[in-house]
Amino acid sequence: MEIWQKSLKQSLTGAAELAERFGIDPAPLQGVIERYPMRITPHYLGLIEKVGDPIWRQCVPDPAELDENEMADDPLNEENLAPSPAIVHRYPDRVLLLASGSCAVYCRFCTRKRKVGCAAMNLSFGEVMAGIDYIAATPQIKDVILSGGDPLLLPDILLKEILERLRRIPHVEILRIGSRVPVTLPERITEGLCALLRRFSPFYLNTHFNHPRELTPEAAEACGRLADAGVVLGNQTVLLRGVNDDPATMEALLRGLLRLRVRPYYLHHMDLARGTGHFRTRIETGIALLEALRGSLSGMAIPHYVIDTPGGRGKIPIVPAYLEELGDSALLRTPGGERIAFPNAL
Ligand SMILES: *Cc1c(COP(=O)(O)O)cnc(C)c1O
Numbered sequence: 518m519e520i521w522q523k524s525l526k527q528s529l530t531g532a533a534e535l536a537e538r539f540g541i542d543p544a545p546l547q548g549v550i551e552r553y554p555m556r557i558t559p560h561y562l563g564l565i566e567k568v569g570d571p572i573w574r575q576c577v578p579d580p581a582e583l584d585e586n587e588m589a590d591d592p593l594n595e596e597n598l599a600p601s602p603a604i605v606h607r608y609p610d611r612v613l614l615l616a617s618g619s620c621a622v623y624c625r626f627c628t629r630k631r632k633v634g635c636a637a638m639n640l641s642f643g644e645v646m647a648g649i650d651y652i653a654a655t656p657q658i659k660d661v662i663l664s665g666g667d668p669l670l671l672p673d674i675l676l677k678e679i680l681e682r683l684r685r686i687p688h689v690e691i692l693r694i695g696s697r698v699p700v701t702l703p704e705r706i707t708e709g710l711c712a713l714l715r716r717f718s719p720f721y722l723n724t725h726f727n728h729p730r731e732l733t734p735e736a737a738e739a740c741g742r743l744a745d746a747g748v749v750l751g752n753q754t755v756l757l758r759g760v761n762d763d764p765a766t767m768e769a770l771l772r773g774l775l776r777l778r779v780r781p782y783y784l785h786h787m788d789l790a791r792g793t794g795h796f797r798t799r800i801e802t803g804i805a806l807l808e809a810l811r812g813s814l815s816g817m818a819i820p821h822y823v824i825d826t827p828g829g830r831g832k833i834p835i836v837p838a839y840l841e842e843l844g845d846s847a848l849l850r851t852p853g854g855e856r857i858a859f860p861n862a863l
């Protein structure tokens with residue numbers, strides 16, 4: 518067994534252990550864990566400084582998850598975009614291949630919380646292979662995103678098999694992985710894994726840091742190893758109430774990511790997934806964050822703020838209104854708030 522697999526085994530999964538460690542009442546957590554599993558790796562647990570802090574909120578169950586509300590189990594209609602059980606095919610040229618049903622830490626705000634960590638999500642190897650057959654038979658697919666769950670919880674030998682099969686498909690140009698293990702289980706990013714990924718260039722990995730306290734020396738080493746192996750690193754953050762919805766926290770996160778050689782890619786507005794409503798922010802909050810960052814932070818550090826439109830209609834960028842009028846002249850608002858006329862071409 519590899520070190521990272523031992524770490525996974527040592528993770529916290531029960532309310533009693535958690536309650537004992539932090540001196541809280543386990544009873545309110547019990548029912549939540551029965552519905553939505555908990556797992557907290559030793560590394561991530563070590564980042565909690567106190568009950569209710571931004572790390573705690575991301576990984577410890579909250580009774581608010583059981584609030585009944587109008588939100589959907591599958592807000593992005595992924596199940597109807599599945600021509601094969603392991604595929605989500607929404608855009609013509611790219612697909613998600615759901616390669617794993619589990620994650621190192623179960624994020625409480627997860628869009629796929631209806632599924633992750635549940636038996637229903639554990640796709641068989643045969644289903645993943647059927648997904649690869651679908652990709653092979655669909656020439657317009659140029660970009661395959663391994664998703665899940667967290668694909669990097671697969672053992673190297675399975676990952677290698679999947680990636681080799683995908684690389685043999687002539688029309689697949691780009692391979693990507695979405696993984697939170699650089700944040701939650703950095704010991705997973707072994708030399709062996711990096712040697713494996715190095716062979717599949719152009720290979721992109723989008724990771725998922727949400728808070729500057731997640732930028733630990735271990736996470737930095739993991740990202741450094743991946744970057745040294747030629748993996749192009751991006752980051753997808755979720756805008757979370759009480760975690761990262763203020764400009765100082767967001768700025769520290771984005772600056773820290775660039776230091777780790779990770780380009781901020783998306784800032785996701787919360788989806789309307791059942792059990793996650795307590796993390797929702799207003800859209801004005803996201804716009805105000807972008808306005809606070811623009812001008813004081815390099816464009817390299819500023820992600821696209823996106824809303825994934827319900828029903829699987831695609832992601833759209835939300836942009837503060839810098840272009841106020843457009844005709845023979847454009848009326849522009851500067852980052853400092855001045856209004857400037859800019860002549861348009863005839
Ligand atoms: C987000 C997403 C993608 C990838 O979109 P990019 O904008 O290229 O990163 C692909 N398929 C689905 C279903 C998605 O939700």
Ligand code: SF4
Pocket residue numbers: 619620621622623624626627628629630633665666667696697
């Ligand atoms: S790592 Fe990703 S898929 Fe897994 S629980 Fe967190 S947000 Fe969901």
